[in-house]
Amino acid sequence: MPDQPAPRPPDPQRRNQKSRRAILDTALDLCAEHGYGPVTVEAIAARAGVSKKTIYRWWPSKGAVVLEALDDAATPAADFPDTGDIRADLVTQMEGLLRGLFADPRVGRALTGLIADTQHAPDLARDLDQMLIQPRAEQARTRLAKARTDGGIRADADLDLSLELLYGPVYYRLLLHQGDLHSSAEIRELVDHVLRALAPHAPE
Amino acid sequence: MPDQPAPRPPDPQRRNQKSRRAILDTALDLCAEHGYGPVTVEAIAARAGVSKKTIYRWWPSKGAVVLEALDDAATPAADFPDTGDIRADLVTQMEGLLRGLFADPRVGRALTGLIADTQHAPDLARDLDQMLIQPRAEQARTRLAKARTDGGIRADADLDLSLELLYGPVYYRLLLHQGDLHSSAEIRELVDHVLRALAPHAPE
Amino acid sequence: MPDQPAPRPPDPQRRNQKSRRAILDTALDLCAEHGYGPVTVEAIAARAGVSKKTIYRWWPSKGAVVLEALDDAATPAADFPDTGDIRADLVTQMEGLLRGLFADPRVGRALTGLIADTQHAPDLARDLDQMLIQPRAEQARTRLAKARTDGGIRADADLDLSLELLYGPVYYRLLLHQGDLHSSAEIRELVDHVLRALAPHAPE
Amino acid sequence: MPDQPAPRPPDPQRRNQKSRRAILDTALDLCAEHGYGPVTVEAIAARAGVSKKTIYRWWPSKGAVVLEALDDAATPAADFPDTGDIRADLVTQMEGLLRGLFADPRVGRALTGLIADTQHAPDLARDLDQMLIQPRAEQARTRLAKARTDGGIRADADLDLSLELLYGPVYYRLLLHQGDLHSSAEIRELVDHVLRALAPHAPE
DNA sequence: CGATAAACGAGACGGTACGTCGAGTCTTTGG
DNA sequence: CCAAAGACTCGACGTACCGTCTCGTTTATCG
Numbered sequence: 001m002p003d004q005p006a007p008r009p010p011d012p013q014r015r016n017q018k019s020r021r022a023i024l025d026t027a028l029d030l031c032a033e034h035g036y037g038p039v040t041v042e043a044i045a046a047r048a049g050v051s052k053k054t055i056y057r058w059w060p061s062k063g064a065v066v067l068e069a070l071d072d073a074a075t076p077a078a079d080f081p082d083t084g085d086i087r088a089d090l091v092t093q094m095e096g097l098l099r100g101l102f103a104d105p106r107v108g109r110a111l112t113g114l115i116a117d118t119q120h121a122p123d124l125a126r127d128l129d130q131m132l133i134q135p136r137a138e139q140a141r142t143r144l145a146k147a148r149t150d151g152g153i154r155a156d157a158d159l160d161l162s163l164e165l166l167y168g169p170v171y172y173r174l175l176l177h178q179g180d181l182h183s184s185a186e187i188r189e190l191v192d193h194v195l196r197a198l199a200p201h202a203p204e
Numbered sequence: 205m206p207d208q209p210a211p212r213p214p215d216p217q218r219r220n221q222k223s224r225r226a227i228l229d230t231a232l233d234l235c236a237e238h239g240y241g242p243v244t245v246e247a248i249a250a251r252a253g254v255s256k257k258t259i260y261r262w263w264p265s266k267g268a269v270v271l272e273a274l275d276d277a278a279t280p281a282a283d284f285p286d287t288g289d290i291r292a293d294l295v296t297q298m299e300g301l302l303r304g305l306f307a308d309p310r311v312g313r314a315l316t317g318l319i320a321d322t323q324h325a326p327d328l329a330r331d332l333d334q335m336l337i338q339p340r341a342e343q344a345r346t347r348l349a350k351a352r353t354d355g356g357i358r359a360d361a362d363l364d365l366s367l368e369l370l371y372g373p374v375y376y377r378l379l380l381h382q383g384d385l386h387s388s389a390e391i392r393e394l395v396d397h398v399l400r401a402l403a404p405h406a407p408e
Numbered sequence: 409m410p411d412q413p414a415p416r417p418p419d420p421q422r423r424n425q426k427s428r429r430a431i432l433d434t435a436l437d438l439c440a441e442h443g444y445g446p447v448t449v450e451a452i453a454a455r456a457g458v459s460k461k462t463i464y465r466w467w468p469s470k471g472a473v474v475l476e477a478l479d480d481a482a483t484p485a486a487d488f489p490d491t492g493d494i495r496a497d498l499v500t501q502m503e504g505l506l507r508g509l510f511a512d513p514r515v516g517r518a519l520t521g522l523i524a525d526t527q528h529a530p531d532l533a534r535d536l537d538q539m540l541i542q543p544r545a546e547q548a549r550t551r552l553a554k555a556r557t558d559g560g561i562r563a564d565a566d567l568d569l570s571l572e573l574l575y576g577p578v579y580y581r582l583l584l585h586q587g588d589l590h591s592s593a594e595i596r597e598l599v600d601h602v603l604r605a606l607a608p609h610a611p612e
Numbered sequence: 613m614p615d616q617p618a619p620r621p622p623d624p625q626r627r628n629q630k631s632r633r634a635i636l637d638t639a640l641d642l643c644a645e646h647g648y649g650p651v652t653v654e655a656i657a658a659r660a661g662v663s664k665k666t667i668y669r670w671w672p673s674k675g676a677v678v679l680e681a682l683d684d685a686a687t688p689a690a691d692f693p694d695t696g697d698i699r700a701d702l703v704t705q706m707e708g709l710l711r712g713l714f715a716d717p718r719v720g721r722a723l724t725g726l727i728a729d730t731q732h733a734p735d736l737a738r739d740l741d742q743m744l745i746q747p748r749a750e751q752a753r754t755r756l757a758k759a760r761t762d763g764g765i766r767a768d769a770d771l772d773l774s775l776e777l778l779y780g781p782v783y784y785r786l787l788l789h790q791g792d793l794h795s796s797a798e799i800r801e802l803v804d805h806v807l808r809a810l811a812p813h814a815p816e
Numbered sequence: 817c818g819a820t821a822a823a824c825g826a827g828a829c830g831g832t833a834c835g836t837c838g839a840g841t842c843t844t845t846g847g
Numbered sequence: 848c849c850a851a852a853g854a855c856t857c858g859a860c861g862t863a864c865c866g867t868c869t870c871g872t873t874t875a876t877c878g
Contacts, residue, residue, distance in 0.1 A: 014844060014854055037324030042833055051856045056835065109323075115379060116320030119313075120241025125380075133380065161373075161393055168372030169365075175319060175379060176337065189365055197401040218822055218875075246864055255825045260866065422828055422870070445732025450859055459830045464861065517731075523787060524728030527721075528649025533788075541788065569781075569801055576780030577773075583727065583787055584737075584745065597773055605809040626849075652838055663851045668840065817878100824873070834863075842855070847848105 010057050022048040023055060024069040031066060032106035036113020041065075063117045063124040066110050071131050073107055075100035082143060086152040089143055090191045094166065097136050098181060108181075112174050137163055153198040165194045214261050226252040227259060228273040235270060236310035240317020245269075267321045267328040270314050275335050277311055279304035286347060290356040293347055294395045298370065301340050302385060312385075316378050341367055357402040369398045418465050430456040431463060432477040439474060440514035444521020449473075471525045471532040474518050479539050481515055483508035490551060494560040497551055498599045502574065505544050506589060516589075520582050545571055561606040573602045627670070634660040635667060636681040643678060644718035648725020653677075675729045675736040678722050683743050685719055687712035694755060698764040701755055702803045706778065709748050710793060720793075724786050749775055765810040777806045 026048040030039045041062050045052045059065045081092050102108060118125035144162055147153045153162075169190060173180050182190065230252040234243045245266050249256045263269045285296050306312060322329035348366055351357045357366075373394060377384050386394065434456040438447045449470050453460045467473045489500050510516060526533035552570055555561045561570075577598060578590060590598065638660040642651040653674050657664045671677045693704050714720055730737035756774055759765045765774075781802060782794060794802065 011853075014852085016843090016854070019855080035324050040833060041835085049856090051858090052835080053837085053857090054855065057854075113323050116323040119317045119320040119379070120239050129380070158393065161390070161397065164373035164376060165369060165394075165397060168374070168376035169368035170372070171380060172368060172372035172375050175323070176333070176375060186365070189362065190369075193365065193369060193401040194397075196403075197397040199400075215822070218824095220824070220874090223824080244864060245866085249825095253825080255827080256866080257826090257868085258824060261823080416827095418828075419826085422826090424828070424869095427829080443732050448859060449861085453830095457830080459832095460861075461831085461863090462829065465828075521731050524731040527725050527728040527787070528647055537788070566801065569798070569805065572781035572784060573777060573802075573805060576782070576784035577776035578780070579788060580776060580780035580783050583731070584741070584783060594773070597770065598777075601773065601777060601806075601809040604811075605805040607808075628850080631850085653840085654838060661851085663853075664840075665842085665852090666850065669850090674839095819876105819878080821876090822874085824871105826870085826872100827868100828870095829866105829868070831865080831867105832863105833865100835860105837858105837860075839857085839859105840855105841857105843853090845850100845852085847850095 015058070016054075019048070019050050019054055020058070023050055023065060024072055027062075027065045027069045028073060028104065028106040028110055031110035031113065032108075035109045036066065036117070039066075061121065061124065063114055063121055064127070066114050067124065067128055067131060070101075070107060070111060070114065073104040074132065075103050082146065086143070086147040086150075087191060087195055090140065090166070090195070091188055093140055093143065094170070094187050094191065095184060098170070098187070101132070101136075102181065115171075115175060137167065140166065151200055153195065154200045157198045162194060162198060165197070166190065219262070220258075223252070223254050223258055224262070227254055227269060228276055231266075231269045231273045232277060232308065232310040232314055235314035235317065236312075239313045240270065240321070243270075265325065265328065267318055267325055268331065270318050271328065271332055271335060274305075274311060274314060274318065277308040278336065279307050286350065290347070290351040290354075291395060291399055294344065294370070294399070295392055297340075297344055297347065298374070298391050298395065299388060302374070302391070305336070305340075306385065319375075319379065341371065344370065355404055357399065358404045361402045366398060366402060369401070370394065423466070424462075427456070427458050427462055428466070431458055431473060432480055435470075435473045435477045436481060436512065436514040436518055439518035439521065440516075443517045444474065444525070447474075469529065469532065471522055471529055472535065474522050475532065475536055475539060478509075478515060478519060478522065481512040482540065483511050490554065494551070494555040494558075495599060495603055498548065498574070498603070499596055501544075501548055501551065502578070502595050502599065503592060506578070506595070509540070509544075510589065523579075523583060545575065548574065559608055561603065562608045565606045570602060570606060573605070574598065628666075631660070631662050631666055632670070635662055635677060636684055639674075639677045639681045640685060640716065640718040640722055643722035643725065644720075647721045648678065648729070651678075673733065673736065675726055675733060676739065678726050679736065679740055679743060682713075682719060682722060682726065685716040686744065687715050694758065698755070698759040698762075699803060699807055702752065702778070702807070703800055705748075705752055705755065706782070706799050706803065707796060710782070710799070713744070713748075714793065727783075727787060749779065752778065763812055765807065766812040769810045774806060774810060777809070778802065 023044060026044050027039070030043060030047065039062065041052060041055055044050075044062070044065065045055055055065065059068070075096075081089050083089055101111065114124075114128060118128055141159055141163060144153065144157070144159050148155060148157055148159070170182060173182065227248060230248050231243070234247060234251065243266065245256060245259055248254075248266070248269065249259055259269065263272070279300075285293050287293055305315065318328075318332060322332055345363055345367060348357065348361070348363050352359060352361055352363070374386060377386065431452060434452050435447070438451055438455065447470065449460060449463055452458075452470070452473065453463055463473065467476070483504075489497050491497055509519065522532075522536060526536055549567055549571060552561065552565070552567050556563060556565055556567070581590060635656060638656050639651070642655060642659065651674065653664055653667055656662075656674070656677065657667055667677065671680070687708075693701050695701055713723065726736075726740060730740055753771055753775060756765065756769070756771050760767060760769055760771070785794065
C-alpha cells in the first residue's frame, strides 16, 4: 500500500500479443453485435478471456481499444493513384477510403460510435484524427494540390474547403443517417459536383 | 398475469411548468459546463430541484431532455427568404441556421453530444431529425426546387446531393473538429462552390 | 457528475427492513460456512438479493455488518443475578455470556474473525467494544464492586485486573485456540481460581 | 494427466541470504509503519528490491513472512530462571516474555495483526503457536510443575488453567485493547493474583 | 369549498459497469 | 541458470448512475 516509487509505464516488449489480438478482435465483434455504445470493457475482457487489468494497462478507455482495432482492421491508406485524370483519381481514392475503412463488415457501427465518443474525449478525438482521418485526407489534399498546379482545377481553389466538400457529405451520412454508405454512383456524382465547382475555366 | 391495471400516461394538463423550465434550463447549463457526455439525469434532477421520477415521467432519457431544451432554445426556423437571388437566399438561410441553432451559447456542446448519442438510440435519432434537422433542410430544399424551375440552377440538379453538399461540411466540422463553426465568409464560399457546381450553363 | 451539494446521510426512516434482515442473516450464514475472512461484501449482497450500494449505504464495511449481525443474534446481556453468593453469580454470568453470545451456532467464527479485523480498524474496535464487550463486562464489574463492599471479596481487590483474569482466559482460548469454548466445569474452575485470589481473608 | 514433472521444491542451499534479510526487515518495517493489515506482499517485494516470485518461493503467505521476521527479531526464549522463589521466577519469565517479544519496537502491531490473521489460516496458527507461543509457555509450565512438586503451589493445581490465567489477560489486552502492554507493576500484580489462587495452604 | 386524485420532492432500492488493487502464477530477460 | 522484473488472470473493492419504486406533501381541479 505504501511506497509508490514511480508508476512506471508498462514495457511494450513484454506484451502478450495473443491477448492484444483477442482484445481487438473481441472489441470489433461486440461492436458489430450490439453497436458501440452498449459495449463495455467488462464484456470485452470476459469474452476475450482476459482480465480488465490487462485492458486498462494498455489502453485508457474503451474508445482507445476500438480505435486501435479499427486501425488494425482498415486496409492501410494505399498510395494515392495519379493517373493524370483528377476525376478518376478522386473517385478511386474515395472509393478506396470507404471500401478500405469498411473492408471488415464489423467496422461500421464501431466507427460511428467511436466518432460519437470523441465528443466527450479530446484525447480520443486527436488520436482518431491522427490515426484514421488525417492520413487519408492528406492523400486527397496532395493530389488536389498537384491538380491545381497542373491546371486540372482552378488555381485559386481552396483545398481545405474542397476536402470538406468531399468528405463532409460522407461523414454526414454516416453519422446522421446511420451508416448509409454512399454507393459508387453517388461517389462519382459527388466528385463530379465538387470538380465542377473547381473547374479551371469557370471564372465567375 | 392478470394484465396489470394499465399504467395510464401522465396528464399533461397537470404538468408543473416551473419544473419543466428548470429541467430544460439546467440540462443546457450542465451541458455547457461539462459537455453533454458527463451530464447525468441525476445531476439535472439535483440541480433543478426536481426528483428523478419527474424527469422520467416526461422524457425517456437524457437525450430527449436535451433535445427538447435545444428545440426550445433554437430560434425557430424562420421563413425562408425568397429574394429571387438564389445565392443570397442560401447564404441567408445557412447563416440563419447556424446563428439560430447556436444563438444560445450553451447549445454547441449539447448539440454535438446529442448527435453522438443518436448512434445508439434510434428513437432519439428520429426525433432529432424531425425536430431540428429536417425542418431547416426542408426550407433549403424548397428554395432550391424553386431555383431549379426558375433556371437559377441547372434543371437536372440533384437536390438531395446538393443538400448534402451544403450541410455535410457544416456537420462534418461540428462533429469531427469540435464545434468549429463556419464563419460567414466560409459560408459564402461554401454556397458559391455548390452553386458553381449547380450552375445551369456549365455543360461539361 | 458536478454539484455535490452535501452528501447527506441516508434517512433511517425509509430503510427497507427486509433488506436489513436479509443482509444480517446472510452475513452470519456466510461466516458460518466459510469463516469470517473469506466472506466478501460482494457475496453477502449477491446471496441476500441486495445491491452492494445498499450495504455500503448503511454500513461502512463488512466488519460493521457482521458486528450488527452478532449484536442482533446475541441474547441481550441479561440482568446480572445477585443471589448474595458471589461465586454462583459470577458463574451464572459467565455462563450466560458464553451461551448468550454463542446462542446462535453461526456466531463463533464470525466473532473471532471480527475481533481479528479490529486490529486494522480502530472504529470497528471501538464499536465492538461498546456493543458487545463492555456491556457484559460492566455487569460483572458491578457485581464485583458490590461483593467488595459486602465483604465477599477483599476490600483492596483490583476490579479491572479481576475482570481481565476472568475474561482474559476466555478470549485467549477463543482467539489462540480457535474457538474452543470453555465448558461449564472449566468456567466454575476459573471463577474459583479468581475468587480464591480475591478471598477477603488472604492478607498476604 | 501425465502427472506434471514434479515441481521440485527450491534448494535452500542456493538461497540468497541477502534477499531473505531484506524481505524480513522490510516486512517488519512496513508493519510498524502501516500496521500488519495494510501491508501487502507486493509492497514488501517492491521495497525490498525483490521479486514477488522470490517471496512466494520461500513463504506461502504474508503471514509466514512476518512470523519468521518476528521469530528472528524476538529475543530467544531464555532459559527459565529457577531461583527457588516461584513468584520472582514467574515475574521474571513474564517480563522476559513481554520485553523479549517486544524488544524490537516494530514487533507490536506485527504480532497482533499476525494473531488476527491466524483466524483464517490454520497453518499459520499452528506455526505461530509452535514457533512463538508454545516455547515460552512451556517454560512457565515446567517451572510451575516444579513448584507443584516443591510445594510452592498447591498439589492439585491445574497447570493448564494456571497458564491461561497468566497469559490470557496479557493476550486479551494485546488484542482487545490495541497493544496496551502490561507494566511491570501490573505483571507483578497478575502473578500475585494467580499465585494467591494457587497457594498451597488456601483450604477453602 | 372541501375532497380527492394527480403530480410532485425526496430518496432508497436492485442492477450493471466503472476503474483500481492485490493475490498468486507464469514468462521473459539479463547478470 | 537463477532471480529480477513484471505481465498475466482472477476476483473483490468501493463508487457512480441507471431506471424503478415507494413514500408523504403539495396542488389544482371537480363534485
